[in-house]
Amino acid sequence: MTGIILSLLLVPLFSALLVFSIPNNRKELFRPIGIVFSLITFTQSMYILFSDYSKSDFQILLKFEWIQVYGLEINLGISGMSTLLLLLSSLLVLLSLLSIGKDHSESKGFIGSILTLHFAINGVFISGDLISLFIFFEALLIPMYFLMGIWGGDNRRYATIKFILYTVFGSIFIFIGTVYTAVISYGVNARLAVDFETLSTLEITASQSKTLFLLFTFGFLIKVPIFPLHTWLPDAHVEAPTAGSILLAGILLKVGAYGILRVSIPFFTEGFLEYKNIVAVLSVIGIIYGAVVAIAQIDIKKLIAYSSISHMGYVMLGISAGEFLSIEGAIIQMINHGITAGALFMLVGFIYERRHTRNISSFGGVKITMPRYAAIFLFTSFASIGLPGLNGFVGEFMILMGSYNSYKMLTSIAAFGVVLAAIYMLWAYQRVFTGPLSNEENKNLQDLNLRETVSIFPLVLLMLFIGIFPSYIESFVIQEAGNLSETISLFRSTK
């Protein structure tokens, strides 16, 4: 198992180096290499899914000395939630490589950057201590910087700098939190041990716990993003290339929520109990605000970006309620949103490649020329809205049901987000796909070709599968969500 864990890092890194080292006149090789190696990573993640570790709490499997005199170690490990996210990330990397058009698929830097991003993402989900978590968290920025900066839209400079500065500003708080935790741990263990096993037994005072929770959570919440800190997201999404958007919405947004579930709540529970109400209020504001702003958008990509803010608000509401059901729902909603938002951005990418515009008003009646595309788009929209029987419903229902005990008022308001979601998604569908074919340019649109259909199809299948058998995906997170809610209720009863 340790070999698999290590190879989750090494295989993407090796494939990125391989792509970078191939000379530019073998353009046709770049994409197949990327696809083969992400398929290998996907198989490895599947192997973990069917092993004992996929249903357990976080287990450290590999550790080595980093700086001896300080007693700093690098720890790698795995848990149920990580397994699901690893699987999602390798699937999305695979499909986004498959889905991109010719201008990107023949670029060495583009494929290489995506594979480097894969390396960093895998690193985040298997890191077993604060140092390596921080290292990979920051390492995500380098490939995203190049993906957005080189292959982005017209306003990419502004969006890239904004994205980088926001994330770095947030990660400074995580950095200071790590240093603070390390210094506390030094007082007890006589070494700067910040691995998750040591931290789970580390005794800290209430005030320390509150400070640390604020530091870590602030950094992670920028990445989620939560309401007042979200402004980088629409810009980043609009300017990023399609593959970048898929990975940004599908996985990078989950890193923030993952960090909160992995670090902030289990280790700094007292701080969580102190500040969870603020997080809950902010996330409900985010749900409604994101949905309302999404209704007014004229750019489809920006619409989906704002819908992401709304959907991630549900995740944060579920986490801050702290009940077993709501945490479980939040984890499942993370996976679901990764699937549906990834699919939506991929679909928008397909039509952008044909028309080079994303303006809703320049479409209309596209259903006539692209029936298959319209059908898949409608299906994905329903999944995103949360239609029962599709995946979006599962997570949101569990979150709303779980949070109702703690926040009756807030949950009632949040439930309106589902209605608003139906408004913005279906209205956008109506304006793009139905009606007469008014625009001349839309008359010659080609329907999805085989490559595009193949790359969207697994996501559509997953939406249906999770919608019908949610208990399968639930079985991987029961243990972790149970432990988290137990920790929370333990602290609550002692308070």
Place this chain on the structure above:
Amino acid sequence: MTGISDILGFNFVVIGPTLTLLATALILLFVTITISTPTFVKKYVTLFGILSTVFAVFLKFGLFLSDGVSSYFSEKILLDEFALVGNVLIVLVLLFTFNSFWKTSSQIDNKTTEALILILMSASGFLLMVDSENFIMLFIGLEIGSISLYALAGLNRGDQLSNEASLKYFLLGSLASCILIYGIALVYVSLSISGVYETSIAISFIGPENVPLTSLIGLILIIVGLLFKVAAAPFQAWAPDVYQGSPTGYVGYMASVAKASSFIVLARLSAVSLNFIIDKFDLFFTAVIILSVLLGALFATNQSDLKRLIAYSGVIQSGFILSGISFGVYGISASIFYLATYIIQLIGVFTIFSIISGQLSSNFAISNLSGLFKENKFLTITFSIFMLGIAGLPLTSGFVSKFILITNLWSYEKYILVTVLMLSTVAGFYFYLKPIWVAAVEKTDNTIEQIKIQNSDKLLISTLAFLTIYLGLLPNTLVNITRWMVENYL
């Protein structure tokens, strides 16, 4: 039977590196004024001199193993861990910058020999400075080193900026020397001592609380004199102009050698002389650190000249290094780690600048980098690695050095300092990424002229870039070395 030389502690191994460099400089001088020497002879004499210096440093290690920490020449010269590490750093700087300063010197008509002699003399002066036990020795070493650097800055006489740089450096540097010597005089007047260890003995004798104000002021003035050389704010005014005006091929050497030697001396002062009264200097150091970091970040943000940008970033880095030196022994070891990794990145950056814009050029606008990626991918990638290293991105050595420094500061509960330092890091991402954007990301029709890289340059740059990544991934060895340095001063 012990001779007078033994009693006085004559030992030429201790000043071996200094003597070797001086001898090389003299040989070069005499050879070129007596017979007409081909250029390659000058090159190999210089290279041979530097390699002999490496050997002489090895001999010093041998002496240290047998004698331990001890002083020589009637307590003028000191051999301790700081001296050894300082020697190694300066010799490595010489080795790493040799290629670049040789090419620069060979392009200056009729002044090749002068340039080489000036470099060798300045290195020998700075070696003497890190070896000094006595403050007067420190002053002499600093002057030998700095005066050569003033001349080096203005060596390209046809260039107005170069002249300006030289004059500015000279005037402000002399002022700093005045402050330093005044500080030494004040310490001598009030305590009748003028040595690194003598100060610590005297203070422990009269008790830390009875130290007269005159000697405290004297010590602060000595520190200010040294802070001038490392361009810590508010003594940073010379740095941007000097970096910008001096021939690009020399700036890497000039910046790193002055920083290395001055910080080693500051570290020794903090660990030995000020050992008992370091808390009296808390406010002073905190003010200098905060000023350096804030002013550096503020001015670096809207620079359009890359050399000025690096100069202001140097001001920030000085603040960082100082924040370790002034707080605790482990902080000193973290600072030395920071210093070593920063010097590697600094030399790398300036080597790349001199390759792109030519050795003798003075201005280097950020827009000069436009189109670099199309022309030369190797330079772009290594340049990005160095810049990200200075910015402190994880996976590079810059992150490790910042991490251990901040951890130390936090354990001293200096929360305000930590906040200010971290904020400057965020700002740093803005201005360190700007040149990378221009070089690698921005689409441009600009084509910069053909860049020719020699294999030696390629080897040097890839070594430095490799070290930056390696020390970011596996910093254990260097951390152990810096820890060994300070273990005796706990």
